[in-house]
Amino acid sequence: MKNIFAIALIFVTAAATADDIDKRQVLHLTELQRDHVLTEMRALLSGTQKILEALYKEDMTAIAAHARSLGMGMAHKGEDHLKSVLPREFMQLGMSVHKAFDEIAADAEALKDSRYTLRQLSESMKNCVACHESYQIHVEKPSATRRTYSPDHPHHH
Ligand code: HEC
Numbered sequence: 001m002k003n004i005f006a007i008a009l010i011f012v013t014a015a016a017t018a019d020d021i022d023k024r025q026v027l028h029l030t031e032l033q034r035d036h037v038l039t040e041m042r043a044l045l046s047g048t049q050k051i052l053e054a055l056y057k058e059d060m061t062a063i064a065a066h067a068r069s070l071g072m073g074m075a076h077k078g079e080d081h082l083k084s085v086l087p088r089e090f091m092q093l094g095m096s097v098h099k100a101f102d103e104i105a106a107d108a109e110a111l112k113d114s115r116y117t118l119r120q121l122s123e124s125m126k127n128c129v130a131c132h133e134s135y136q137i138h139v140e141k142p143s144a145t146r147r148t149y150s151p152d153h154p155h156h157h
Pocket residue numbers: 038039041042044045048090091093094097125127128129131132135136137138
């Protein structure tokens with residue numbers, strides 16, 4: 001129930017403050033939450049680069065290791081507090097990316113077919129593109145009196 005409440009409030013706030021130039025849906029996060037998301041994003045980019053490098057060397061073991069580091073294990077690292085803040089569609093899109101990297105890792109080990117891995121990577125990166133086309137982050141100032149749900153300050157309205 002808490003989740004639905006949070007999502008509803010995010011949509012209300014987004015409608016009120018959405019930027020006219022950047023039409024993507026606004027995610028209102030604290031500085032810390034934004035840092036969590038962007039740190040994960042940079043890990044996704046550098047991990048993807050490492051997979052590509054391993055791919056051209058046809059090093060299937062390295063591909064599997066790098067892909068697995070971007071899998072569901074990564075998602076479970078301290079993201080529980082973000083779950084209540086981010087829209088469900090956003091979380092699902094994120095989870096599908098992590099699942100895809102686990103699949104890439106498993107298939108790289110089982111099939112050892114670099115072209116197959118390349119196709120999987122290309123497919124899964126469509127989710128990176130889709131999410132970036134849909135969302136932008138705005139930082140919620142801690143002193144703001146906006147009525148946004150904040151799990152860190154449940155009594156602050
Ligand atoms: C579920 C949504 C979602 C998915 C999936 C996603 N991203 Fe992001 N990413 C974001 C958002 C939101 C931002 C911040 C955009 C903004 O505020 O303009 C971002 C920002 C980034 C940034 C900038 C980081 C920084 O330090 O500013 C990079 C790099 C990035 N993403 C890479 C990736 C890669 C690579 C993938 C796929 C492997 C990916 N992202 C998948 C939502 C997502």
